[in-house]
Amino acid sequence: MANSTLGYIIIDGSDALIRGAALITDAKGFPVDFVRTEPLRPDQLSRILYGESFGKYAKEKLVLESLLDAVETDPQLWICNDPDILAPLRVNSRIKSVLLEESPHVPLDAAGHIETTADPGVFLIQANTNGAPFRAEFPAGIRPEEVQQTAAILTESAETMNILEPFARVEKALNFLASGVR
């Protein structure tokens, strides 16, 4: 039976306000660790000095590193939904990381099945027995074994939880906390 822990990272916002959160769930999808950053409001000087790269810098160096430093429970797999943080997430956490999205493809043969795509580093992974496969994007230079291991973790977790659901929950939690109602 599944005993995996998945980690979810969300960093969103505009140049004017950036916020982030990390949620670690058990096999049920129940939170075992949750950290969030205070909203980051960059000053005008920083935006001028860093220019167009400020958003990427802020996500990677300010918010992502803060979240990874604060998390107390290391997940087996980090899942994100932002290509800007995929590679730094893998490098900084030293834990397998994947960018996961729903795909419009027809279901693959069986759960655990992996299919390559025309895009390098992007695979279709059939984690659930029902529904479409996930579009799974890996950092550049990913080893085939790591893709296999990631697919195994996702397939195992999909037996006990809805894999993408925690993203919506983190958004809800962030909005709830931002509203000031406790």
Add this chain to the structure above:
Amino acid sequence: MGLRDFLARHISRHVDAYRIDDFSIERPETVSMIKRVETVSIKPEISCTVSRPYDVAEITEKLKARAVNVKLSGRKVTANSYRIKRYVKEDVKTHRMKLARKPAVQRMLKQAQAVPVELPNILRSMKKRPDSVKGEAVLACYGPIVEGGVLKLALNKQRGTLLVWYKPGSRKLNVKHVYLIRRLGLGGKLEYRWE
């Protein structure tokens, strides 16, 4: 040349020479080829104007003159160049500006645990539909759900989703799906069925 001259030249090798004193040809006019070239001095008067915009801030400029010999049109022309050196006195203060710093991080596990898991209806995408039972209509299917860990279930009728609250610390992993069923007949009551 006449016959007498011809015979004298070839037989006796005698050639008469005549003195001509009659210069009837006029002497040609001669003109001196010496040219005088007028020259103009190209040595310019170089002036250097230095603005002193930082006098108020006690910033001074140093001027250092340096002579450079430049060969121009076969003659040496001396040009003057000025190296300007500016320095800031020690008592001028500099400020270190603070750029965006890492934001503070808050651990809010209890708040996150209070947010329910929201599951969509997966009935349409199921490969194997549940067996139909007479007198029942299956409206929706939600899962996977760990039955032993569930604290509370609630149906979000507006979104057609199922909200699941789990108990903290529960380690039971009996995974099931929940079917939303309407009993046909009087009242048409909605029920959950675990499978």
